[in-house]
Amino acid sequence: MTWSELLERLARGQDERTLFLPAEVSPEELARYAAGLANHKGGLLLLGVSREGKVLGVGELHPLQVTHALFELTQGLLLPYVEALEGPEGRVLALYVPQSPAAIAVGAGRVPFWDGARLTELRVGQALPEPDFTAQVLPQASLSDLDPMEVLRLRRILEERGSALAALPDLELLFALGLLERVEGEARPTVAGLLLAGTSLALRRLLPQAEVSYYYHEGEEGYSFREDLLRPIPALLERLKELIQARNRVRYLTVGLFRLEVWDFDQEVYREALLNALVHRDWQSKDAVQVHHHRDRLEISNPGGFPPGITPENVLRHPPKRRNPRLAEALYRLGYVERAGSGVDKMYRLLLKYGKEPPEYRLFPEALTLVLYNPELDEAFVREIAEAQERFGAFSLDHLIALGHLFRVGEASLGELARALQLPEGASRRVLARLERMGLVRREGGRYHLVRQDPLAERALALLKTPRRRREVEEALGLSRGAALKLLGRLLREGRVERVGRGAATRYRRR
Template sequence: MTWAELLERLAQGQDERTLFLPPDLSPEELARYAAGLANHKGGTLFLGVGPDGKVLGASDIHPLQVTHALFELTQGLLLPYVEAVEGPGGRVLALHVPQSPAAIAVGAGRVPFWDGRRLTELRMGQALPEPDFTAQVLPAASLSDLDPVEVLRLRRILEERGSALAALPDLELLFALGLLERVEGEARPTVAGLLLAGTPLALRRLLPQAEVSYYFHEDEEGYTFREDLLRPIPALLERLRDLIQARNRVRYLTVGLFRLEVWDFDQEVYREALLNALVHRDWQSRDAIQVHHHRDRLEISNPGGFPPGITPENVLRHPPKRRNPRLAEALYRLGYVERAGSGVDKMYRLLLKYGKEPPEYRLYPEALTLVLYNPELDEGFVRELAEAQERFGAFSLDHLIAVGYLRRVEEATLAELSRALQLPEEASRKVLSRMERMGLVRREGGRYRLAQRDSLAERVLAFLETPRSRREVEALLGLRPRAALALLNRLLREGRAERVGRGAATRYRRR
């Protein structure tokens, strides 16, 4: 949000989705107002603004203070996206608060509610979860709204997977996938059925929000190409793949005997991102999914935020929550998604494997944007990472996250790495201790750094594939006895070598 956009919003005054607050509120008061917005329709809370829309400023308040306080005071149920807007009149914090499907309390039995004029309290009571919209049958939907060609496509997908469902007749197949329901004895398509096999006319008439708009940006001055897609999900994914791949560049790197393909945007990564947008979006919203393809990033935006309890700070570790179970189950049976919800893990792993940044989530009151970045390729780092995995075996996701984070920031504390790993500090310490033993990181003065590549140690380790004496190491490297012993002892401490035998028979070998 720009300063001009902020002033325009403030000039419109407060309403049921917009709230102005001064900067001197206590954390508890701020939490009550933010929860009051979430318990109604969600909206934007401007901190550092008087009731008349005058900017008072909030320069002493850090966005992280706000998110931490709200998270703690609402038992983890409220974590808005906080945006700092600065201009000639000072600094204002804009808290984008999503609508909550369940009542959020602040304090014992206190459920605040903002009605557009004042903050009131509701009686304590958990709101019922909304029914699965994708399992519903729309009143005007009929069997003729399904496209036989798309039903055949679903059958072909199941045949390729070797699924027993592929042998069923059409109607039985569609019932088994949850794409049909019987209503007064008549077979009629569910919303999931229309999304996976509906005709273009039926989608336009019944589910226009199923449209996905693709934009390609040659630069930051607007888009140079646009295509609006309204098709069933399998056909939609194929067309989006074609559009992205037509503008997707690839580099080839040779590592040992292998050749790596490094794309601007890995096909598996953006496929997972697109599926997440389709599976987790709010299908009752009339807004479309948007895909903005830039040279340096891919942005995928969908209506609806995270399910309650999930935030950008815990999305990697939080147990999966499905907003549209019927659609998710059908896509699982078709092999598009994993039931265990491992899509986020897969995106992280593939991005970090090629030296890219992890996905970034931007949360807004009624939407979520996932950003996949395409930084300049660091060939040396990708080669070193691949070679290290050849030596130690495939890295765990935790190792990849820590290595990627330290590469970006150079050094970090345990607390900082814990936030990057989305793990408690004790669990993070165990991950980092193992990485120290592997020689991947080193700790100095309470801060962690990537271990520099040590060509001398690498030569010794290669030599120690067969047990060797200290004198043999001295002769190989031309070192003095003390220097050779110091190097061998360091390799022993790092767990990269081990001592065999005793006394004059002592030998060293690589672990």
């Protein structure tokens, strides 16, 4: 949130999901108000603001002090994401409080509840976990709202996976996937059933929020193409793949005997990102998922923030939580998602393998945006990672995160790397020690940096971005004729350089 966005929010005043508090409140009082928001619908708590919306400031209060106090006072049930905002009038802390699936008490038998105007208390046990919306049967839904062709698509997906479910008759198959329930003896589709096999008319009538809007941006001003998609999830994913791939560039790198494909946006990565947006979104919200495709980034936004307890700082390590278990289970059986994880680690691994940045999460009170960046390809780093894995075997995700972070920032302290790894410093030190033994990382003066394996080759490759004669390479690098021929011969064999022209016109250039 920017300062101007904060001022706009303050001007609108408190409401059902927004609460203002001065910094002087006690930790216990802050915990009661934060838990009150969580016990209702979740929302935004602005600390350091008067009830009238005037900035009072919080002084030097640190976000970690707030999260620690709330964690302790709610027995570990409440851990909001806290953002510090600074402006001319002072410093404000924004607490993004997720909705809690179960009642959070503060003190013995006290369950606070924010009703939009005041803080009240409920009896313990009164605030129950909300039912899984995707497991519900909507009153107007009937079996005729399912598309037979989409049911056939699900069957074919199961056949390709070799699943025994594929042999079941249609109704039994849909019951087995959790897409049908019996209501007063009648088979009727659940919300998950409509999302996976509903007709377009049924989705528009019953679940218009199932729409996904795709935008392609040639530049930063506006968009040049838009398509709004209201289809069952399997058909939706196929069409989104077509739209993204039509504008997705690929480059090829030769590493030894292998050729690597490096896409602007890896298909597995954006598929996982799209599935996360659909599986973990708030399906009761009427807002749609949005996909903004830029040349340098892909932004995927969905209604609803992280599940309770998950933040951008721990998303990689936190045990998985599913907001919509019925939908997630059906997608697992169809092979779209893994039962034990959210796919975040897969996205990290594939991005870092090709020298790209980890996914970025932008958290808002009622939405979440995931950003996949497409930086300029550094062929030398991608080759180093590939060659190192040939020598040492496949790297763990932790190794890739550490190497990728050092590649981007140059050098970093143990604390900085621990934050990038989302691990304690002790565990991070063991990861780095392993990389030191491999000869890939060096520690000097308490800071870590990469050991580039072949500085002479890197200088030659940088020089050969423009075609050069052998003699030019000799002079630029200060090499003898024999040493230059040996270096160029090795780079040719590795597929990193190619020869252009013949005889006296021969030149070398980087591939």
